[in-house]
């Protein structure tokens with residue numbers, strides 16, 4: 001039976017369970033259960049603090065886990081990123097009172113408050129900066145006004161928390177994060193079929209979220225121009241229409257430029273342009 005770690009609370013918890021449900025797995029009914037057995041798929045899910053998940057996966061006790069890339073890098077253990085899951089996006093940045101610092105180099109000899117000591121230590125080392133790391137469990141933005149640090153290093157999503165604390169980011173982002181699927185690095189074992197299946201299902205969810213199915217009718221002589229607007233993943237499907245000289249086209253189209261594509265098709269003379277959600281899929285996407 002496959003054993004998978006899922007965040008039990010925090011920013012990633014709900015989205016991780018939702019993604020697994022979309023991929024056809026059973027999830028716990030509430031938010032207090034610590035495990036959930038999915039007998040149909042032969043998987044047990046363990047609900048753990050996201051910052052502990054890399055430790056369990058690295059030890060080999062659990063086969064896979066969902067956590068944040070920043071948390072995985074922050075852990076003392078090494079794990080492998082198997083798949084980026086497209087939610088829980090954030091950046092990890094330094095911040096201080098406006099005008100105090102312009103780059104990481106200005107942190108030499110200063111005190112930096114953070115909950116992510118590992119990420120900060122690595123970044124300071126990479127930049128040859130010697131600074132004191134002040135570990136705090138959370139709400140690190142308060143550390144400057146309360147006098148325990150000169151700068152902070154923390155997760156920034158919208159930037160609202162920093163603004164409220166009167167702080168400004170400075171320097172290059174330390175890292176970009178999102179939720180990722182992790183496994184033990186180099187465990188030397190052939191990937192089990194159950195792992196392959198989970199990966200196929202999660203990739204299917206990613207594609208289903210990213211694409212819509214676009215269908216339209218167009219005059220046959222305009223097909224090449226229309227197909228250039230909607231090339232699909234492999235190639236658009238073209239079917240004859242009862243109406244002489246017209247064809248029906250279907251192609252997967254990225255949500256990001258869906259409306260531009262629909263406008264172009266309409267201008268070209270395509271009609272009956274319909275976009276529908278994809279609920280699930282199995283595809284071989286080119287990288």
Ligand SMILES: Nc1ncnc2c1ncn2[C@@H]1O[C@H](COP(=O)(O)OP(=O)(O)OP(=O)(O)O)[C@@H](O)[C@H]1O
Pocket residue numbers: 007009010011012050051067068069070071088089090138155156157158177178
């Ligand atoms: N706005 C956000 N705040 C915090 N973490 C976020 C945010 N957006 C994305 N994340 C990601 O969520 C993970 C942090 O998970 P964690 O469970 O610590 O969240 P949390 O909301 O800070 O929970 P906690 O209540 O334990 O502080 C990191 O990978 C982080 O990059």
Ligand SMILES: O=P(O)(O)OC[C@H]1O[C@H](OP(=O)(O)OP(=O)(O)O)[C@H](O)[C@@H]1O
Pocket residue numbers: 137138139140141154155156157158159160161162
């Ligand atoms: O850029 P924003 O959208 O404001 O989000 C980032 C903030 O959210 C998180 O705090 P959280 O609510 O998890 O509290 P914590 O600091 O106690 O973990 C994070 O630590 C930042 O403080």
Ligand SMILES: [Mg+2]
Pocket residue numbers: 138
């Ligand atoms: Mg937090």
